Amino acid sequence: MAVGLGSFPAIPNISGVRFAVVEAGIKKASRKDLVVFEIDKGASVAGVFTQNAFCAAPVRLCREHLLQSVPRYLVINTGNANAGTGKRGYQGALSTCESLASIVGCKVSEVLPFSTGVIGEPLPTDKIVDVLPNALASLDYGNWQDAGEGIMTTDTRPKGAYRQFEVNGKHYTVGGISKGAGMIRPNMATMLGYVFTDISIDQNVLQDLLKKTTDKSFNRITIDSDTSTNDSCIAVATGAAGNEKITNIQTELGLAFEQAFTEVMQELAHAIVRDGEGATKFVTVQVVGAKSQEDAALVGFEIAHSPLVKTALFASDPNWGRILAVVGRAPIADLDVDRVNISLNGCLIVSEGGRSDGYTEELGQAAMNPEEITIVIDLGVGECKDTVWTTDLSHEYVTINAEYRT
Amino acid sequence: MAVGLGSFPAIPNISGVRFAVVEAGIKKASRKDLVVFEIDKGASVAGVFTQNAFCAAPVRLCREHLLQSVPRYLVINTGNANAGTGKRGYQGALSTCESLASIVGCKVSEVLPFSTGVIGEPLPTDKIVDVLPNALASLDYGNWQDAGEGIMTTDTRPKGAYRQFEVNGKHYTVGGISKGAGMIRPNMATMLGYVFTDISIDQNVLQDLLKKTTDKSFNRITIDSDTSTNDSCIAVATGAAGNEKITNIQTELGLAFEQAFTEVMQELAHAIVRDGEGATKFVTVQVVGAKSQEDAALVGFEIAHSPLVKTALFASDPNWGRILAVVGRAPIADLDVDRVNISLNGCLIVSEGGRSDGYTEELGQAAMNPEEITIVIDLGVGECKDTVWTTDLSHEYVTINAEYRT
Numbered sequence: 001m002a003v004g005l006g007s008f009p010a011i012p013n014i015s016g017v018r019f020a021v022v023e024a025g026i027k028k029a030s031r032k033d034l035v036v037f038e039i040d041k042g043a044s045v046a047g048v049f050t051q052n053a054f055c056a057a058p059v060r061l062c063r064e065h066l067l068q069s070v071p072r073y074l075v076i077n078t079g080n081a082n083a084g085t086g087k088r089g090y091q092g093a094l095s096t097c098e099s100l101a102s103i104v105g106c107k108v109s110e111v112l113p114f115s116t117g118v119i120g121e122p123l124p125t126d127k128i129v130d131v132l133p134n135a136l137a138s139l140d141y142g143n144w145q146d147a148g149e150g151i152m153t154t155d156t157r158p159k160g161a162y163r164q165f166e167v168n169g170k171h172y173t174v175g176g177i178s179k180g181a182g183m184i185r186p187n188m189a190t191m192l193g194y195v196f197t198d199i200s201i202d203q204n205v206l207q208d209l210l211k212k213t214t215d216k217s218f219n220r221i222t223i224d225s226d227t228s229t230n231d232s233c234i235a236v237a238t239g240a241a242g243n244e245k246i247t248n249i250q251t252e253l254g255l256a257f258e259q260a261f262t263e264v265m266q267e268l269a270h271a272i273v274r275d276g277e278g279a280t281k282f283v284t285v286q287v288v289g290a291k292s293q294e295d296a297a298l299v300g301f302e303i304a305h306s307p308l309v310k311t312a313l314f315a316s317d318p319n320w321g322r323i324l325a326v327v328g329r330a331p332i333a334d335l336d337v338d339r340v341n342i343s344l345n346g347c348l349i350v351s352e353g354g355r356s357d358g359y360t361e362e363l364g365q366a367a368m369n370p371e372e373i374t375i376v377i378d379l380g381v382g383e384c385k386d387t388v389w390t391t392d393l394s395h396e397y398v399t400i401n402a403e404y405r406t
Numbered sequence: 407m408a409v410g411l412g413s414f415p416a417i418p419n420i421s422g423v424r425f426a427v428v429e430a431g432i433k434k435a436s437r438k439d440l441v442v443f444e445i446d447k448g449a450s451v452a453g454v455f456t457q458n459a460f461c462a463a464p465v466r467l468c469r470e471h472l473l474q475s476v477p478r479y480l481v482i483n484t485g486n487a488n489a490g491t492g493k494r495g496y497q498g499a500l501s502t503c504e505s506l507a508s509i510v511g512c513k514v515s516e517v518l519p520f521s522t523g524v525i526g527e528p529l530p531t532d533k534i535v536d537v538l539p540n541a542l543a544s545l546d547y548g549n550w551q552d553a554g555e556g557i558m559t560t561d562t563r564p565k566g567a568y569r570q571f572e573v574n575g576k577h578y579t580v581g582g583i584s585k586g587a588g589m590i591r592p593n594m595a596t597m598l599g600y601v602f603t604d605i606s607i608d609q610n611v612l613q614d615l616l617k618k619t620t621d622k623s624f625n626r627i628t629i630d631s632d633t634s635t636n637d638s639c640i641a642v643a644t645g646a647a648g649n650e651k652i653t654n655i656q657t658e659l660g661l662a663f664e665q666a667f668t669e670v671m672q673e674l675a676h677a678i679v680r681d682g683e684g685a686t687k688f689v690t691v692q693v694v695g696a697k698s699q700e701d702a703a704l705v706g707f708e709i710a711h712s713p714l715v716k717t718a719l720f721a722s723d724p725n726w727g728r729i730l731a732v733v734g735r736a737p738i739a740d741l742d743v744d745r746v747n748i749s750l751n752g753c754l755i756v757s758e759g760g761r762s763d764g765y766t767e768e769l770g771q772a773a774m775n776p777e778e779i780t781i782v783i784d785l786g787v788g789e790c791k792d793t794v795w796t797t798d799l800s801h802e803y804v805t806i807n808a809e810y811r812t
Contacts, residue, residue, distance in 0.1 A: 007431025033770070052734040052735045053733075053734040053741045053743050054731055054733065054734030054759070055734070056742050062686040081727075083727065083731050084726075084727050084731075084761065085761070085762075086759065086760030086761070119726070119728070119730070119731060120726060120727035120730070120761055124579075161452040171423060176794060180430070182714070183728075183731065204787065206464075222714075224714060225711070225713065226713065226714045226728070226731065226732065226735070227731070228731065229727075229730075265473075269477065305631070306630075306631070306632055307630040307631065307632065307713070307799075307807070308588070308630060308632045308804070308807055310590055311804055311806070311807035311808045312807070314509070314804065314808050315808035315809065317808070321487075321489065321490050321525025321526035321635075322525065322589075324525070324630070324635075325458060325460055325489070325525060325589065325632065325633070325634065325635050326488075326632065327459075327460065328459040328460030328633075328635060329457070329458045329459070329632070329633040335459045337459050337460050353460070354490060354491065354492030354493075354495075355491070355492070355526055377441070393713075394804065395801050395804050395805070397713070397717075398717055398720065398799060398800065398801050398803075398809070400806060401713070401717035402718070402720050402723070403721065
């Protein structure tokens with residue numbers, strides 16, 4: 001199941017970024033399960049990673065390598081998360097980097113490894129190392145859909161997005177891919193997102209922008225409240241567009257880039273929600289009238305994590321009592337229940353803490369029928385707001401997770 | 407579905423407590439859906455209630471009445487929660503109390519009202535008031551199973567427990583009933599628990615004991631993380647046993663009572679978990695080696711709320727990677743992943759943060775097959791511990807909650 005996903009977008013070549021997608025046979029045979037990106041020298045690369053204390057071996061290595069070098073290669077396998085694998089897992093990720101570096105003649109720290117799939121199984125490092133020469137020989141400007149497919153796990157579709165914009169006669173492209181359908185409640189990044197651009201931008205400015213934008217995209221989606229061990233999001237700016245390097249985002253070019261970058265990040269994050277495990281609804285939870293943005297986010301996530309709200313969404317049931325019960329237990333101070341208003345797709349159901357006078361079951365049912373649902377909760381006590389995106393909880397989610405080993 | 411529930415226990419009469427169970431036709435016809443308890447004068451009565459800010463009208467009224475009087479009557483309806491019903495809901499609960507008080511000639515504040523069922527629908531007060539004379543005329547020492555059945559909603563079985571003990575040749579009884587199967591993550595009490603005893607105990611001592619014991623029983627269970635709007639737990643001590651009134655729990659009789667009372671409270675709480683919506687497993691999550699009891703409880707609840715852990719439990723899948731991922735994202739300070747040990751029903755699966763050397767898939771599978779699963783998580787950084795009880799997440803849970811209006 002997936003909600004409102006169209007076809008994969010026609011992401012254009014991004015100058016300075018080549019890739020290869022090959023079969024390593026990590027979990028399944030005849031599946032392209034390894035993606036290698038090659039980035040031209042002179043690029044800026046920023047990364048954000050999971051805050052899960054049990055982060056995967058490749059996440060630890062990424063953090064170390066980013067402190068030492070600007071990456072030239074990203075190597076991503078699906079089928080095995082290389083998480084909960086201890087020292088052997090770390091050695092496996094390191095061996096992958098060493099092998100790649102020796103073939104192309106770069107530093108080991110110029111390679112970033114990424115893994116996604118089952119947690120706790122030993123990484124079949126040999127299978128990856130064996131196909132690296134073939135992968136490196138076939139690096140090219142290719143079809144981004146292949147790269148999107150090469151990093152999928154329980155995803156039913158590849159996920160990509162791009163924007164192009166023009167400032168002072170120069171043309172720029174921002175494009176990327178993401179994956180994820182379960183164990184999704186990113187904390188500082190999602191598993192996995194890769195965004196590329198040909199713009200020239202300072203490394204620190206890119207890192208700041210990535211952090212800020214992640215909080216408006218991947219860090220505001222949740223499918224099942226479970227933060228992955230492998231979440232990673234990487235932004236690569238090759239500089240091939242030849243603009244004067246952006247050193248301050250508060251310029252015409254900087255702001256145009258921020259807008260395009262934010263839109264690509266949000267589209268990639270939404271694509272994960274739309275392909276959420278078992279999803280039949282794409283749900284936007286807007287909390288407004290809060291005393292702080294933190295309060296708004298807390299209430300939004302409580303709604304998005306409630307099994308009772310999510311099963312009601314699955315049933316297209318305007319069961320507003322469950323939403324109200326969640327707001328009532330949300331861990332925020334100063335909740336005034338008599339000021340709370342709640343609407344579903346524009347239909348006011350709760351007014352001043354009780355059922356709205358004009359509300360009828362027919363209106364509520366009509367509001368709940370579409371695939372896309374927007375829940376607006378007005379706390380009525382302040383001016384702050386935040387938005388969280390999520391899915392419903394369906395039989396298919398249980399089936400997938402009772403059968404699949406994350 | 408229900409896990410390991412036996413037949414309803416043979417709870418004896420508790421001197422000073424009579425009850426009636428009648429049909430009011432609140433939601434369904436031909437269903438005994440109203441229970442009235444009559445308590446002799448001179449009893450001590452203690453109560454704890456939901457911390458949900460959107461607490462139901464009867465909960466507000468209970469709190470007010472308990473400040474004014476020692477209750478003589480408890481009136482409990484199922485089929486309608488009288489929550490999210492605003493001023494009209496409050497008036498409905500009050501009318502119920504007024505009607506009962508006028509029939510028996512007691513103060514309105516000596517009546518406590520309780521409701522459970524659908525949230526947000528107007529309470530059919532007339533239906534309740536109409537059957538009160540009949541109910542009051544039939545008050546008697548009756549079959550406790552009838553009372554247990556009279557307060558059920560999505561419960562598949564009535565829930566009861568009792569203990570009897572002897573101190574210095576005197577015999578005492580503690581017995582009670584509870585209900586609940588979904589929207590269960592009690593916060594200060596569950597929806598609903600009633601415990602009765604013939605012991606004589608000071609009101610304040612009973613209230614303190616109820617609070618303390620709730621934190622070891624109802625406040626340590628969770629089915630779906632959703633705290634109800636109607637949670638209430640009431641303890642009634644009639645004093646009919648004729649002992650010298652307990653004014654200090656640290657006496658031989660006080661401690662014997664505390665033990666019996668705690669066991670009854672835990673058995674009633676466990677009965678709710680065993681009858682959790684769609685439950686196929688009864689899961690005990692013990693967190694030990696924590697720096698504080700709060701940390702232990704936080705980790706325990708994170709495990710118990712994780713949809714990925716719960717679906718793995720449903721599949722009897724020893725998917726320890728998911729448990730480890732949850733520990734890694736738990737909001738506690740000072741987590742040292744290299745000290746974490748995890749076992750499933752005595753089978754050590756994670757040792758020092760990684761897969762245990764002696765672990766095999768066969769051992770894990772054998773450990774996960776029983777209906778009753780104990781997960782022990784040793785954080786390895788302190789001496790504190792706590793225990794949480796929960797269920798798995800099954801297709802049946804989704805079916806029940808996609809079809810039922812809470």
